[in-house]
Amino acid sequence: MKLLFDANLSPRLATRLRDLFAGSTHVFDCGDISADDRLVWRFAAANGLTIVSKDSDFQAMSFVLGQPPKVIRLRVGNGPTSEIEKLLRNAQVEVSRFESDAEAALLVLDG
Numbered sequence: 001m002k003l004l005f006d007a008n009l010s011p012r013l014a015t016r017l018r019d020l021f022a023g024s025t026h027v028f029d030c031g032d033i034s035a036d037d038r039l040v041w042r043f044a045a046a047n048g049l050t051i052v053s054k055d056s057d058f059q060a061m062s063f064v065l066g067q068p069p070k071v072i073r074l075r076v077g078n079g080p081t082s083e084i085e086k087l088l089r090n091a092q093v094e095v096s097r098f099e100s101d102a103e104a105a106l107l108v109l110d111g
Contacts, residue, residue, distance in 0.1 A: 001050055001095060002023035002048060003021045003025075003050050003052045004024070004030070004044045004050065004051050004052065004069075005024070005025070005052050005053075006040065006051060006052060007027050007028065008053060008054045009052065009053065009054065009081075010081040013026070013081060013084060013088075014029070016081070020088070020092055021088075027043075037055070037058065041061055041069065049069060050069055050099070051069055052088075053074065054076060055073075056073070059071060062105045067104075067105035070098065070104065070106070071105065071107070073108045073109070074109050074111060075110045076110070088109075091109050094107065095107065
């Protein structure tokens with residue numbers, strides 16, 4: 001599974017989690033898409049990426065538009081990048097099941 005980390009998450013996550021999620025990237029590395037959620041959505045769908053965000057807007061878009069792309073919503077407060085990395089590492093099995101479920105559009109992970 002390739003992840004696309006939203007602007008509200010550290011760009012370092014793509015590198016730090018590359019061993020689990022090869023091909024992952026951050027919106028800042030994808031041109032001028034980071035300021036517009038619709039552009040992020042279209043970019044992720046066109047490139048086979050799953051959006052990872054703390055932003056509830058992507059959760060709402062997932063309900064309205066369905067998938068692709070899939071969305072992983074992180075319900076966490078402000079904290080260190082290491083905590084988000086730990087959350088995603090600990091949820092690797094759940095994320096893998098989510099990826100292989102053809103019907104699933106949204107996965108919510110609580111930190």
